[in-house]
Amino acid sequence: IQHRVYHDLQRGLIEPEASLDLHGMRVADARQALHRFLQQSLHAGRRCIRVVHGKGRRSGSPPVLKQKVNQWLRQPGEVLAFCSAPRWDGGTGAAYVLLSRKSRLTP
Numbered sequence: 001i002q003h004r005v006y007h008d009l010q011r012g013l014i015e016p017e018a019s020l021d022l023h024g025m026r027v028a029d030a031r032q033a034l035h036r037f038l039q040q041s042l043h044a045g046r047r048c049i050r051v052v053h054g055k056g057r058r059s060g061s062p063p064v065l066k067q068k069v070n071q072w073l074r075q076p077g078e079v080l081a082f083c084s085a086p087r088w089d090g091g092t093g094a095a096y097v098l099l100s101r102k103s104r105l106t107p
Contacts, residue, residue: 012086
């Protein structure tokens with residue numbers, strides 16, 4: 001993607017059209033929920049979404065869901081870019097995800 005588009009995503013100038021909260025979910029459940037949410041968002045033609053994964057403060061160890069979401073968002077070709085949300089919209093406990101306009105996910 002263009003550098004300016006990514007910069008706009010980081011600054012919160014591209015507003016998310018939908019949000020998914022993964023707080024308190026187990027890893028397997030969170031993965032399924034994220035996959036389903038990506039499919040629904042692509043089908044609905046959304047360009048930008050927000051995924052709230054939390055900062056892992058209550059886990060007593062490194063943030064598990066934050067790391068997993070980072071891995072999962074790197075896999076599908078429909079995710080063009082992602083970054084931490086702006087401070088006012090979750091900061092490092094959430095991610096803004098820019099989606100492709102062409103859906104290639106299987107139902």
